[in-house]
Amino acid sequence: MIRWWVSALQLTELFVSTANVNRIVKEEENKEILTTTETSVDDLPPIVLVHGIFGFGKGRLGGLSYFAGAEEKDERVLVPDLGSLTSIYDRARELFYYLKGGQVDYGEEHSKAYGHSQFGRTYELGHYPEWDEDHPVHFVGHSAGAQVVRVLQQMLADKAFNGHENTSDKWVLSITSLSGAFNGTTRTYLDGMQPEDWRNMKPICLLQFCRLGTIIYDWLDISWLKAYYNFGFDHFNMSWKKKGIFGLIDCLLGNAGPFASGDWILPDLTIQGSLQLNSHLHTFPDTYYFSYATKRTRRIFGINVPSSIFGIHPLLFIRVLQMSQWRHPPDVSPPYKGYRDEDWQDNDGALNTISMTHPQIPVEHPSQFVGHDSDCQPLQPGIWYYKIVEGDHILFIVNRDRAGVQFDMIYDSIFERCRKHAFRKSQQTLPDEIHQ
Template identity: 75%
Template structure:
């Protein structure tokens, strides 16, 4: 957005304002989890009539319509700009939302369509890897290969809520009567996962065009890092381990974030960047 000068009134923005980007368990290419939860594999917008997502959709609509202050203070879905409250739309408005005639789920302005593989491909068409920016991503997985198939890598160490989800995603099969989301698609490429995202999706932007990348086994093997390349490391853990729960991850959590900040400090020392309102040295 800085490169595209998307901020009105700030026409002097530049991609060079961003020195480095680090992704930790990031959905860079979508996830097959969306299809298990209820998104139609045929496209990136439709929800299956009977699915977990339908229940969640109804629950969110009623939640927003009731507009109970203490509940909204506890958690806000970010749909306030749709003005879905009972005081503004009444019973008729509620029916419109439930029937899919209005609201965020009718407009596509919510996260799940973007998290499908097809939706991510559309978003990534506008994504660029800039030659002056450093990139590093951590891809998590909690699966292992057994006779050519992916299975959860043990019960210990994985969150109980995610074990079934890891197992589901490791058995994913794209429907044979539906066109694959992209040329060269293979189910087995998407089997490794962390219970929420596929490992292949977290390494670097791959679809629709693969960006420059380098797998990191040992940090010393790729020093110094070069800008314009997505360096990525695959680490063992479920999706909650490093993103949410420091207590479960323990020392490994601290080491991950220490390495992120240390890498950023090295970039700052290695490269001088002109920031907004900063006069470059003569």
């Protein structure tokens, strides 16, 4: 009887010990999986979402997402806050230091030429300080943000950042453009830029009201208001603390500030301004390129008209109609050799569709139209793959409900392409593949 009890106790002890061992082993496995997952996420190249004109980054407008929450679709996404009206050049400089860290340096020569401070805000610790050729990034740019990324890549190739002599175009793994402004837009002329003098505005136009409002906003320099939203002109020192009342008058009269020097976004978005930028920009052989061009027009009886009434945002409908009827002034020299009005009539209310597919002026870059995703697999670097999507310019930002299922389809395909199809040495391991 005693032996039976002893045997029973031994079996019980063995069972409990085995259970404890299994529990400990399981906990260690879970810790190992968790650690591996965290390490793998940290090893993933960041996907950087770059906003367009009048845009904003993370933390602005009370936490509103410019990309309508698309940044939550991947484990490692960055959403920088760049100047919403500053020039493409200045924004590219800001983007570099946002990632790498340090004080924004706009360059001595550029700063003197355009009359602003050489140095801007300081990023004590960059959001991706290890950024280099072995740790590249994916960029996704909306509207003017796409051209900002191209300018930044060219700066990297040209080693244009003091103290960072090892930069190269290979720091950029892929560029995805969402309604990107590569070749300018005829809307700039409708809003007030002069076709014959693309750096300057007409005396009375919509952009003049924008100019006056921006100058006053920056001059007032209300800290909580600028923390909520900022046009990005702090390096022009237009605050009342530095300019005073006479400085304000000088800016309003057009004698000083970004609008006087032309160092702001609109001149860069004219066809002539884009041509000037593009003449220095390359498509690089080790970078993957993909663009989504949007349009909200169709041709009826030989005339381009808006393709929908209810499918176009009310703020853009009139502009879709106006841009579809645009005619370059006959008494003004065309913006480039071979220009034709009919090429520029399809549009999304802000940009012409021809501007969004791939860089085309002054020289057309290698490109391939994509009807189905299988048309571009496997992806080849150095080629602009592009799709044409039915939608207006703001369909895929701010309000995801407007795009519905199409929103998820677009961003899911973008992130999947970044993670599974755009790589150099070996295919990346996805976090959800670690458990398999």
